[in-house]
Amino acid sequence: DTAVSQTPKYLVTQMGNDKSIKCEQNLGHDTMYWYKQDSKKFLKIMFSYNNKELIINETVPNRFSPKSPDKAHLNLHINSLELGDSAVYFCASSPSRGDSQGEQFFGPGTRLTVL
Amino acid sequence: GQNIDQPTEMTATEGAIVQINCTYQTSGFNGLFWYQQHAGEAPTFLSYNVLDGLEEKGRFSSFLSRSKGYSYLLLKELQMKDSASYLCAVRSGGGNKLTFGTGTQLKVEL
Numbered sequence: 694d695t696a697v698s699q700t701p702k703y704l705v706t707q708m709g710n711d712k713s714i715k716c717e718q719n720l721g722h723d724t725m726y727w728y729k730q731d732s733k734k735f736l737k738i739m740f741s742y743n744n745k746e747l748i749i750n751e752t753v754p755n756r757f758s759p760k761s762p763d764k765a766h767l768n769l770h771i772n773s774l775e776l777g778d779s780a781v782y783f784c785a786s787s788p789s790r791g792d793s794q795g796e797q798f799f800g801p802g803t804r805l806t807v808l
Numbered sequence: 809g810q811n812i813d814q815p816t817e818m819t820a821t822e823g824a825i826v827q828i829n830c831t832y833q834t835s836g837f838n839g840l841f842w843y844q845q846h847a848g849e850a851p852t853f854l855s856y857n858v859l860d861g862l863e864e865k866g867r868f869s870s871f872l873s874r875s876k877g878y879s880y881l882l883l884k885e886l887q888m889k890d891s892a893s894y895l896c897a898v899r900s901g902g903g904n905k906l907t908f909g910t911g912t913q914l915k916v917e918l
Contacts, residue, residue: 724904734893736851736908749905783850787904794858795904796841799850 696720697800699784705806706774713770714803716784724748725767726785726797727759736783742767771805779807810834812909814896819915820886828881828912830896839899841906842870842881846892854894855881883914891916 697718706712718725726749727739741749742761756772771778784800811833820826832840839858843851857863857872857879869882883890893913897906 733910734845735910736895738905738907741903741905748903794839794856795899796853796856797904797906798853801850 697784697786697798699782699800699803701803702801703804703806705808707808708774708776710774711770711772712774712805713768714782714784714805716767716769716800718765718784718786718798718800720786720788720798722786722798723764723789724787725761725764726787727767727769728783728785728799730781730783730802732780740767740769774805774807776807779805781805810898810900810907812896812898812907814894814909814912816910817913817915819917820883822886822888822916822918824886825882825884826886826914828883828894828896828914830879830881830909832877832879832896832898832909834877834898834900834907836900836902837874837898838901840870840872840879841897841899842868842879843895843897843908844892845895845911851895886916888916888918890914 740759745761785797787797842854845851855870893911896909
């Protein structure tokens with residue numbers, strides 16, 4: 694199946710731990726994103742990479758570090774997890790703007806719960 | 809900064825028509841997207857407007873007025889499966905950064 698996939702789907706961990714979420718897309722897109730959706734369902738951009746280069750870096754604590762080993766993968770590492778990090782994290786990808794209207798395709802989400 | 813407003817909740821009847829409004833304030837407007845998100849699932853793309861006017865895709869249509877900073881999503885012949893959150897998102901600048909509204913939770917009743 695062509696899609697954006699994320700692992701794990703659920704992640705329950707203790708405060709202070711370090712965890713990673715992985716994202717892969719096989720759509721051949723150049724750009725990938727990380728979003729955070731909080732308990733009020735507000736979806737907010739965190740980071741974006743284009744061909745492994747960081748192009749969007751919103752006001753996010755530096756405990757969050759994205760890594761893109763190649764243009765099909767964008768991982769998110771979170772250090773020293775806090776209660777407020779509990780949310781659903783969505784990965785997304787999009788083609789280059791010149792190829793299309795640039796709509797973003799979202800992965801299934803990772804529900805992170807920090808205890 | 810950017811500001812995007814949508815109603816929080818709407819209720820409509822199966823078979824009816826519903827219009828979900830979105831107003832926005834932004835600099836460097838470069839397109840408006842509508843996404844549908846069912847509970848516990850990922851947002852899925854519905855429509856895109858960058859020029860003024862109406863874009864129709866089956867039962868769903870989306871309208872844009874750039875001078876008024878206004879868009880709406882029109883859903884016709886409502887079905888129970890249309891119960892979901894509808895997210896308005898504005899793209900600004902030369903990149904592909906989207907700023908989302910808080911979403912409108914639509915409930916379709918019998």
